[in-house]
Amino acid sequence: MPRNETPKPAMVKPATLKAADPAxxxxxxxxxxxxxxxxxxxxxxxxxAEAFAPPEASDRAEAPVPFDRAxxxxxxxxxxxxxxxxxxxxxxxxxxAQVTAARPDLAFAAALRTRLAPLAMAPALAGLPxxxxxxxxxGPRPASxxxxxxxxxxxxxxIAGLAVVVVAAAALALSSGxxxxxxxxxxxxxxxxxxxxGGGSQALVAGTSLSAxxxxxxxxxxxxxxxxxxxxxxxxxxxxxxxxxxxxxxxxLALLAGRAYDRVVLPAGGSxxxxxxxxxxxxxxxxxxxxxxxxxxxxxxxxxLDLEHTVAxxxxxxxxxIAEGSSVSVIFGSPGSDGLTVGPIPATDFTDxxxxxxxxxxEALGYPIGALAGxxxxxxxxxxxxxxxxxxxTTSPSGSPDASATTSPTPEPTGTLNPTPxxxxxxxxxxxxxxxxxxxxxxxxxxxPNSCYGGVLxxxxxxxxxxxxxxxxxxxxxxxIPRAYPAAGTTLIASSSVRTTTSAADATVVKGFTYFxxxxxxxxxSTVLAASDVESALGLGVLDMGPASVGAPYVVWSIYxxxxxxxxxxxxxxxxxxxxxxxxxxxxxxSLKTTNVKVPAASGFSSGDTxxxxxQVVYLTSAGFFLVGQTSGNPxxxxxx
Amino acid sequence: xxPERERGLVVRARVDAEAxxxxxxxxLPRVYGFVARRTSDRAAAEEITATCFQRGxxxxxxxxxxxxxxxxxxxxxxxxxVVDRPRRPEGADPAGVRAGxxxxxxxxxxxxxxxxxxxxxxxxxxxxxxxxxxxxxxxTEPQRRVxxxxxxxxxxxxxxxxxxxxxxxxxxxxxxxxxRALNAVLAGTGVHAA
Numbered sequence: 001m002p003r004n005e006t007p008k009p010a011m012v013k014p015a016t017l018k019a020a021d022p023a024x025x026x027x028x029x030x031x032x033x034x035x036x037x038x039x040x041x042x043x044x045x046x047x048x049a050e051a052f053a054p055p056e057a058s059d060r061a062e063a064p065v066p067f068d069r070a071x072x073x074x075x076x077x078x079x080x081x082x083x084x085x086x087x088x089x090x091x092x093x094x095x096x097a098q099v100t101a102a103r104p105d106l107a108f109a110a111a112l113r114t115r116l117a118p119l120a121m122a123p124a125l126a127g128l129p130x131x132x133x134x135x136x137x138x139g140p141r142p143a144s145x146x147x148x149x150x151x152x153x154x155x156x157x158x159i160a161g162l163a164v165v166v167v168a169a170a171a172l173a174l175s176s177g178x179x180x181x182x183x184x185x186x187x188x189x190x191x192x193x194x195x196x197x198g199g200g201s202q203a204l205v206a207g208t209s210l211s212a213x214x215x216x217x218x219x220x221x222x223x224x225x226x227x228x229x230x231x232x233x234x235x236x237x238x239x240x241x242x243x244x245x246x247x248x249x250x251x252x253l254a255l256l257a258g259r260a261y262d263r264v265v266l267p268a269g270g271s272x273x274x275x276x277x278x279x280x281x282x283x284x285x286x287x288x289x290x291x292x293x294x295x296x297x298x299x300x301x302x303x304x305l306d307l308e309h310t311v312a313x314x315x316x317x318x319x320x321x322i323a324e325g326s327s328v329s330v331i332f333g334s335p336g337s338d339g340l341t342v343g344p345i346p347a348t349d350f351t352d353x354x355x356x357x358x359x360x361x362x363e364a365l366g367y368p369i370g371a372l373a374g375x376x377x378x379x380x381x382x383x384x385x386x387x388x389x390x391x392x393x394t395t396s397p398s399g400s401p402d403a404s405a406t407t408s409p410t411p412e413p414t415g416t417l418n419p420t421p422x423x424x425x426x427x428x429x430x431x432x433x434x435x436x437x438x439x440x441x442x443x444x445x446x447x448x449p450n451s452c453y454g455g456v457l458x459x460x461x462x463x464x465x466x467x468x469x470x471x472x473x474x475x476x477x478x479x480x481i482p483r484a485y486p487a488a489g490t491t492l493i494a495s496s497s498v499r500t501t502t503s504a505a506d507a508t509v510v511k512g513f514t515y516f517x518x519x520x521x522x523x524x525x526s527t528v529l530a531a532s533d534v535e536s537a538l539g540l541g542v543l544d545m546g547p548a549s550v551g552a553p554y555v556v557w558s559i560y561x562x563x564x565x566x567x568x569x570x571x572x573x574x575x576x577x578x579x580x581x582x583x584x585x586x587x588x589x590x591s592l593k594t595t596n597v598k599v600p601a602a603s604g605f606s607s608g609d610t611x612x613x614x615x616q617v618v619y620l621t622s623a624g625f626f627l628v629g630q631t632s633g634n635p636x637x638x639x640x641x
Numbered sequence: 642x643x644p645e646r647e648r649g650l651v652v653r654a655r656v657d658a659e660a661x662x663x664x665x666x667x668x669l670p671r672v673y674g675f676v677a678r679r680t681s682d683r684a685a686a687e688e689i690t691a692t693c694f695q696r697g698x699x700x701x702x703x704x705x706x707x708x709x710x711x712x713x714x715x716x717x718x719x720x721x722x723v724v725d726r727p728r729r730p731e732g733a734d735p736a737g738v739r740a741g742x743x744x745x746x747x748x749x750x751x752x753x754x755x756x757x758x759x760x761x762x763x764x765x766x767x768x769x770x771x772x773x774x775x776x777x778x779x780x781t782e783p784q785r786r787v788x789x790x791x792x793x794x795x796x797x798x799x800x801x802x803x804x805x806x807x808x809x810x811x812x813x814x815x816x817x818x819x820x821r822a823l824n825a826v827l828a829g830t831g832v833h834a835a
Contacts, residue, residue, distance in 0.1 A: 078820045081827070082792075084773070089792035092767035093674075101683070102674035108687050109669055112694065116665065117658060119698055501656050585809075604810025620652050 185210045185228055185246055192222020193235070215242040218258065230265035231272055234361070236354055244275070259291040261358040276302045277332050279315035286311060286324075287362060287370060289355060299334025303327065305345050305355070308370025313340065325371040345371060360495075447519050447532035452566030452619060453543035455626040458493075459503040460519045460532055467523035470497040473504050474518050481518040483531040493517070505619060507626030509539030543629030548615050550636040556596040557615040557631055566628050567592050568620040574600060578612045578635055599638045610639040642667055644710060644799050651711055654701045661698055664711055669694070672715050675794055679723045679759050689722040713803010716796060720804065761785060764793040776826030784819035791816065 093102070186209050187193070193204040196215040204216055204224060218224050218239045226233040226241075228251050235241055239258030245251065249270035253260075264272045264283045273282040276292050279302060286309035295301040304311065304322065311322045315330070317339050322328055327349070329341045349355060350372065359372040444465070450457040458473060474481055474490040481490055494504035509515055514536055521530040548557040555572055570589035575582055587597055605611070613636055617629040642664075653660035672693055677686040693715050700706040706714060761777065768774045777785060790796045790804060802812050 074821070074824060077824055077828075078817075081820055081824055085788065085792040088767050088769070089764065089795060092764050092793055093795065095767070102677045104670055104673040104690070105683070105687070112669075112687075112691050113662070113665065115691070116661070116694060116698060119695070119702075496657075498657055601808065601810055604808075604813065625649075 186226075187216075188225035188227045188232070190222070190224040192219035192237070193217065193224035194219075210243060210246065212243050212246045215240070215256075228272075229267075232263045233274075234261040234263070234358055236260070255290055255292050257292055259289065259354070261287070261289045261354070263287050263358070263362055276300075279313055279330060279332070282312045282314070283309070287358075289358070295331050295334060297331075297334060299331050301329065301331045303329050305349060307345075307355070307359075307372055308368060444530040445519055445521065445532040447517060447535045449517055449535050449537035450563070450565060451537045451540050452563060452628055453540045454509075454628045455505050455507040455566075455619060456509055456515065456517075456537045456539070457503065457505050457565060457619070458517055458519075458535075458537075462502050463499065463521045463530055465521075465529060467527075467529055468499055469522045469524055469526075470495055471501065472520050472522060473506075474520065475506060476516050477513065479516045479534050479536065481516060481534050483518075483520070483528055485520055485522055485526050485528055487518075487520075490518075505626065509537075511539055511541035513539045515539060542627050543617065545615065545617065545629045545631045547633035548613055548631040548636050550599070550613060550638045552638060553599045554596045555599060555613045555615070555636070555638075559595045560592060560617045560629060562629070564592060566617075566619055568618055568625065570594070571616045571618055572597050572613060573616065574611045574613050576609070576611055578637070580612070580614065580635075602640050605640045607640055610637050612637045642712065642797075647710055647712065647799075651701055651706060654698070655704070661701065664697075665694060668712055668715055671712075672719055675716055676719050676723060678763060678794070679720075681759075689719060692722060693718050710799055710803050712797070712800040713805075716790075716794075716800055716804035717806065760789050760793055764789055770827075772827050773823065776823045779826060780819060780822055783815065784822055787812070787815050788819050788823070 093099070187195075187204050187206055190204050190206055194201050194217045195204040195208060196217065197213065210226060210228070216224055216226065216235060216239075218235045218237055220237045222237050224235040224239075226235070226243075228243075228246060229248065231251060233241065233253060236259040239260055240256040241258075241260055242254040242256060243252075244254055249267055251266075251270075251272045252275065253262075253273070254275045260274070262272070262274060262283065264286050266272055271282060273280050274290055275281075276290060277300060281288065281290060281304060287307045288311050289305040289307065291303045293301055293303075304313070304327065306322045306324055306326045306328070309324055313320050313322055313328065316332070320340060320342075322342065325345055327343055327345045330339070355372065359369040362369050445463065446461045448459050450459075460471070460473075463471070471494070472485060472492060473494040474485075474487055475493045476487075476490045478489065481487055493506045493508075496504070506515070506517075515538075516534050516536050518534045519532040520528050523529045543560075543562060545560065546558050548555060550556070555574075557570075560567055560570070568590075570592075572587040572589060573580060573584050574587070575584045585600065587600070589597055599613075600611070615631045616627055618625040619628050647664070650660045650664050654664060669690070673686060673690045676689045676693075677683070680686050680689070696718060697706075697711055697715055700714070701711070765774045765777055768777070777788065780788065787801065787805065790801055796804060798809065798812060801807075802809055805812065805815075807815065
């Protein structure tokens, strides 16, 4: 995953901070500040260990740093020193003894996950011991209570320790899915996949370590997810993929046949590329889908669907950047080979269950889904890939898409490392499966929309019946939302498999439109168990909060005086660009009643630096946040003396 | 982890087990490695790591996580637990007890960072130059700590801010001072020529 670099002191350094020291308000005077430590006068300073003391004193006590690194003759030496230290750190961490000692034992990791899972599944606060609720984690407890806590907690922890060995094996095998497994180069969910390694073949099962040189073939009815660092390659039925390079920063795959969806998450400077014949598709943080099939006219055809961010393609005829939302087709290996054909992703692809299942999997992992955002997601609960169309019915046993690690997929018999092109016809858009709407359940849920500026909050009553799989919240511009799923003409706004999650936010409303919502409770197979009535809400635009001002050294704004239910926090943004087009720093102000905050500390700026401010009100959602209000007019500025 | 994504995951983790699972998967090997580099006892490392993640979950669910950035908080709690551990007899503290529970409120901590001393020794052993090794030991404790956390433990800047309890600006200043002090040693002009 990308890592931020330490900002150079000469630059404006955006930061996300809690407003720890707001200015006094009319209702609540500010607490007196700690007196600043005296500034050091001598060159040699002995600073006491400040293990856990507030940082301000020590940082302000020392002599000022000359910030202009560019004009500093020692600048190159400091950069070289930093590089040397970084290289030393890598070397120290990579020593064999360190690598071994610093890696958590798998049984421990699984046991801890198992132990945390019930707590994590508990609704907010409900699962915590009363002692923890009464004494938040940051403050020291009275000694007597701490002792009671130790006595009370020792026994269950000891029992948990004894159970670790037993539970770990079971946890690893069952892979409950409540908490995902640790990132590694290994197989995730697989069904009907074969691992070819060192000339031999074996069934690929979840948890199998992967390395360069491995090849994975998937039966036409199977699927496989390969966890490659933080990235994932999800193989559809009929896919054949070889891992050419696999290390901490570089992934290079060869898609020999079939279809693969790639969700790419890389460390800074990393690369992820998929090779299909003479063409190489490279991403640096994106999602894309590749399908390699024989072309009816001879040769092979590769189709790219670029779903998020850009993909670079290099091959005969040069290289090209492919934008999000684009589809690329290319034929090679025959006299009819042509160049790249680029266009928008066809509308029919947005109903492709394979894409939708992968988008849902990405959403569940917290990733943006790019071009698929806003598309009504099909009812697949798990990324169950659609097998590539085949001419003949398959004789391979069909594994369940969510087969556990103990499932033994039947490998495709194979005796060669060189795949034989399969007689797979050109794929056509396959219609979405349409589960038959079942029954007409009585409305057993209440649904309450609340129009906020910038979005709509929706809450519904908890479903208490049996068979619960998940809630889905549907939206339409028409009041006719059927009590069925999938429901034609609707947009899926939220989906949750947590029974206690009974609220969601719609952050995609447009001012002036009336939206209609319905919540459904789905059971196994997407049967509808219960439904709410259709409720409506009006879309409101972002609230104009009027101008902010700067009365040195405070930024001041008008209080947000709309519904408190729509308020999560103020965000005071600052930038050296009055248009906020460059780097933007943010100060978080979680209190609705606080309407001013100190400008960022001068230690990050040079004399004469000017920064501009704007203030936002945001509402935090499970998927991020939406903008409720924002100050308007010319952004006020502050120039550091 | 991208700060905005982490923030979203922390918010979701209040009610969504999968979100905490993502955070757990991301931070477990790093927090464990951080602790293991400061202890020579695998059981102790596992105990401290387990405590950190349980307390992290409790803090998220209770809404007491200070910045909705879990990483730095975990490293901070882990560092505290490592420091506290040698002062207590073996087995005196069960895994569920927070690091600061044993101290009297407001009491000064009597000793330096035992855990960071171990980490410093490991890092110093990997340095090629004797002058640099000597310079590292002559830094002030805060300077040495930021060097070790950044270059040995490979903490990202948001994690460093959380672990040290400083702003991004203060982190930049502290790191700059540490580098300048080290450079001064190499140039033979003294340790603290900031």
